[in-house]
Every structure is written in C-alpha cells, then in structure tokens.
Amino acid sequence: MTSPYTRGDSFSSEASRKHIGQALADYGATDVLFSHRGGQSAVAFKAGGRQFRIVMPLLQSEGTMAVRGDAADSRLREANAKVLERANRKSWHALALAIDGKLGAAAAGIATLESEFLAHVVLPGNHTVLDELEPIIDSAYRSGLRPTFRDPALPYGLSNIVL
Template identity: 80%
Template sequence: MTGPYTRGDSFTSEASRKHIRRALGDYGATDVLFTQRGNHSAIAFKGGGRQFRIVLPLLQSEGPLVIRGDIADGPLHEANAKLLERANRKSWHALALAIDAKLAAAAAGIATLESEFLAHVVLPGNKTVLDELGPVIDSAYRSGRRPSFGGPAHA
C-alpha cells in the first residue's frame, strides 16, 4: 500500500527545498540558491571546486481549462490547481530523494560529488555538461558514429 509519505505528496515543496539545502550544507556545499523562471525552478550550489545547477520543470496549466458552462473559476479550476500543486510537491520530493542518494554515494566513497552530479556541472559560458553534450549524444545515436570530444579517437 502506498501512503502519502511514500508518494511524496505529504511534503510541501518548501519542506523539500529546506531538506535539500540542509543536506547539501551538511555535505559541505556552499552558495545554495533556489530560483524560478517561468515553469522552471532551479537549484544552484558550489561543492568540490565546481558549480552545479539542476533545473526542475514545474507543471503548469496549459491555458484556460476547457469546461462547459461558466465555472472556469469554480470547482474544476480549483481541482486542477490542486492536482498541479500536488504534482509539483512530488517533483520536489523526488529531487530531494535523488540528491540524498547522490550525496550518500559520494560520502561513502562509491562516487565523487562531480561524478554524481556530472550532468549538472556548470561550464564556462553558463551551460551545463548536459546542455553541451546532450545534442552531441543525440547526434551520435542518430548517426551510429562515436562522437568526437576533441581528443584522440579510440578504436
């Protein structure tokens, strides 16, 4: 049976952000910052000599609800808003769990902070490794050819 705790919808988004801030701080990360722009939230922090940024897409209503009658601000609209808020609470909770797991792996010596958060390392130019390599990887899969990363090719 799945209760509210295991679904993550009993935690507020703010409680999950506080948990993330505390977990990162306990690990030694600094300059933890949460921002929101449009339908994306982001967390940025520094650790291990690197800067990291994780972008979390937030669910938002796609324009006005299409419903019959004049109840756009009534019960259906409120229900939609509650569903969106619940989904976003779950997203923040899932991110908190993922960060906990990554930090635990780094603390145990199984991995490094950089290897656990590699996709989110911010490079000079303010793009992440994922921003830079995502298209290269997609192209390699489409072409079936090994991508070149600027070093000598390996067989």
C-alpha cells in the same frame, strides 16, 4: 500499496526545498540558491571547487480559463490547481530523495560528488555538461557513429594524439 512518504504527498514543496538546502549545506556545499522561471525551477550550489545547477520542469496550467463566474468553473479551477500543486510537490520530493542518494554515495566513497552530479556541472559560459553533451549524444544515436570529443583549445585533429 504506496505510503504517503514514498509518494511525497505529505511533504510541501517548501519542506523539500528546505531539506535539499540543509542536505547540501551538511555536505559542505555553499551558495545554495533556488530559483524559478517560467515552467522551471532550479537549485544551484557550489561544492568541491565546482558550480552545479539542477533544472527541474514544473507542471503549469495550460492557460487561463474564461471566467463565467459559475460554480462549476470555480470548482474546475480549484481541482486543476490542486492537481498541479500535488504534482509539483511530488517532483520536489523526488528531487530531494535523488539529491540525498547522490550525496550519500559521495559521502560513502562509492562515487565522487562530481561523478554523481556530472550532468549538472556548470561550465564556463553558464551551460551545464548536459546542455553541451545532449545534442552530441543525440546525433551519435541518430547517425550510429561514435562521437568525437576534442579539446577546443587544441588545433583540430591534435586531440586524438595520445602522449
């Protein structure tokens, strides 16, 4: 049986965001920012000379229902809103636990902050490492060929030279 703690049922989304902000600040992160756009929320911060951004999709209603004004429609909307709120509360709680684990590993010297959050490092141009690598990895799996990573500052072909 799963306890409410592990399900995240007893934590509000706001409590999880506060926990994330405090955990990042305790680790030494600065400029912690939470944002929301469309069906996604994000937490961004600076630490170790890098910028990081973690984007998390949130569940949303699939549209507004026609309002007929009867009690059944009202109860259905309320039930749907509660399901969405609970799912998003659990997502924020899971993110808080994940960030705690990553920060704990970095603090213990098991990993570095950058290795733990590598996918979320923001590169020049405002894309994350994950944004840049995901299509390359997908293509490599579809083709069965090893991807090549080259330094865009070097002329084509010079990145494979080992000095």
